[in-house]
Amino acid sequence: MRKFFAMEQTIRQNYIDEVKQIREAISIARYRAAKLANGETLRLYYSVGKFISLNTRNAKWGTGALKSISNQLQQEMPGLKGFSEGNMRKMRLFYEAWQPVFEPQTENMFGVLPVTDHIELFDFRSQVANELESAENQAIVKRSPLANELGNEKCSPVANELDAADIEQFLRVGFTMHIDIIAQTENDAERWFYIRKVARDFIGKRQLRQLLISDLYHQHGSMPSNFALTLPDEKQRQVAMRTFKEDNVLDFLEIPNPDLIDELDVEEQIVKNVKNFMMSLGGEFAFMGEQYRLIVNGKERKLDLLFYHRRMRCLVAIELKGGEFQPEFAGKLNYYLSALDSLVKLPEENPSIGILLCRDKDNTEVEFTLRDMTKPMGVATYRSSQELPEQYRNVLPSAEDLKRLL
Numbered sequence: 001m002r003k004f005f006a007m008e009q010t011i012r013q014n015y016i017d018e019v020k021q022i023r024e025a026i027s028i029a030r031y032r033a034a035k036l037a038n039g040e041t042l043r044l045y046y047s048v049g050k051f052i053s054l055n056t057r058n059a060k061w062g063t064g065a066l067k068s069i070s071n072q073l074q075q076e077m078p079g080l081k082g083f084s085e086g087n088m089r090k091m092r093l094f095y096e097a098w099q100p101v102f103e104p105q106t107e108n109m110f111g112v113l114p115v116t117d118h119i120e121l122f123d124f125r126s127q128v129a130n131e132l133e134s135a136e137n138q139a140i141v142k143r144s145p146l147a148n149e150l151g152n153e154k155c156s157p158v159a160n161e162l163d164a165a166d167i168e169q170f171l172r173v174g175f176t177m178h179i180d181i182i183a184q185t186e187n188d189a190e191r192w193f194y195i196r197k198v199a200r201d202f203i204g205k206r207q208l209r210q211l212l213i214s215d216l217y218h219q220h221g222s223m224p225s226n227f228a229l230t231l232p233d234e235k236q237r238q239v240a241m242r243t244f245k246e247d248n249v250l251d252f253l254e255i256p257n258p259d260l261i262d263e264l265d266v267e268e269q270i271v272k273n274v275k276n277f278m279m280s281l282g283g284e285f286a287f288m289g290e291q292y293r294l295i296v297n298g299k300e301r302k303l304d305l306l307f308y309h310r311r312m313r314c315l316v317a318i319e320l321k322g323g324e325f326q327p328e329f330a331g332k333l334n335y336y337l338s339a340l341d342s343l344v345k346l347p348e349e350n351p352s353i354g355i356l357l358c359r360d361k362d363n364t365e366v367e368f369t370l371r372d373m374t375k376p377m378g379v380a381t382y383r384s385s386q387e388l389p390e391q392y393r394n395v396l397p398s399a400e401d402l403k404r405l406l
Contacts, residue, residue, distance in 0.1 A: 039171035042094075044176070045082075046102075049095030051090055053117045097191075099219075124167050127345075153333050166192075169199035185213040193217045200348055201284065214249040224363055225378030226370040227353075236312045236350045236400050238332045243309070244281070245356060248381055252276050252383035263322040266382075267291075276397055284310045292317075294339045303336050314350040315340050318357055325361035325379055328367040337375035351375070357382050 055061045070085045115374040173181075173195050181194045184225060198208055223246040231237040240350070252273040253266065270277045271290045278285040285307045292306040305318040317340060319333050333354040354377035366379045 021372055038174060042171055045091045045175055046095050047119050049091035049124045052092045084095050101299045116287050129165050169196055172199040175207055190217045223378045223380045224366045226373055227376050230376040233350055240353060244378055248380055250382055263320050267320055296339050312350060315345055315352040317354045321358040323359055325358040327357050330369045330373055333377055334375045355380060
């Protein structure tokens with residue numbers, strides 16, 4: 001009898017393992033299918049956008065053409081989604097924004113390109129292959145070494161610099177997010193920055209909009225710090241200098257009275273919204289705890305927030321301050337980092353990094369304070385979205401802005 005129950009238990013365990021294997025296979029297949037589907041959708045929308053652009057910009061179609069076409073499509077294909085008049089205008093915007101990158105050999109689209117009576121589905125990947133072959137045959141300058149550096153999101157590939165990785169990242173980003181990026185950026189460099197961010201960090205629509213409203217592209221890596229002097233590992237140093245922002249807009253933060261900041265209240269709100277907070281920092285962070293206890297020689301100290309950064313492979317300590325930066329803050333943080341490196345950090349991990357998150361700061365004071373500190377740290381500021389000027393509180397463009405863009 002015992003042998004029977006043992007065999008039954010083994011069989012049940014095998015089923016558990018097999019279910020796990022099948023579940024993982026399903027998840028992988030679904031992810032691949034979704035990725036392929038998104039790529040095909042972008043391919044379709046770009047091609048339709050081109051068709052619309054060539055026929056509307058050359059005045060072949062009348063002003064009511066898109067509305068009529070949309071209505072007819074709905075009649076002939078009941079339940080069809082994504083082909084409203086407004087969405088087809090977005091397809092045209094999508095094509096016109098990216099045509100100079102993917103089809104630079106064509107002439108200016110406005111009044112120059114011929115009209116077309118048919119749609120050819122555009123293949124983003126074949127364009128990369130053609131460009132690479134052209135580069136080899138004509139000895140065109142290859143992709144800038146700077147663009148190949150780890151995580152250098154500010155490098156913008158142009159026509160003959162596109163590679164397979166660029167295209168794969170481009171095709172992972174959903175159409176709605178592409179339109180948000182186009183509407184909120186000024187050039188290709190900014191667009192590629194956010195595309196890489198979305199694709200690499202699996203950022204969703206809400207997080208992307210938060211990054212756009214905080215103007216991450218221009219704020220990225222501008223936080224005053226002593227990283228260049230205190231981080232011996234080149235890879236960690238470069239990633240650290242690009243990861244942290246000088247000014248952090250926390251859209252979940254509620255500050256009834258900006259003149260009276262309760263540090264514990266801010267900390268509680270961050271912990272309650274820790275996922276959003278980590279995404280506002282740029283992703284790749286793991287939360288390790290609040291009021292993290294450090295015991296040195298029998299004396300207990302508490303660190304406000306402790307995180308771990310996967311790419312840098314180091315602990316990141318964050319101290320919250322309700323007022324303006326004061327030089328003495330850095331000495332306390334330096335102490336915490338020494339304790340972390342001695343008591344918490346694993347031997348294979350890189351030195352811990354500290355961030356002082358203050359309401360305000362004087363960069364000259366920060367520079368003088370950090371200059372002779374032995375531990376790597378930086379000073380950043382934070383604010384809630386309610387403190388932004390009214391016109392910047394919503395990341396999505398207004399109806400008028402969309403009308404102008406489309």
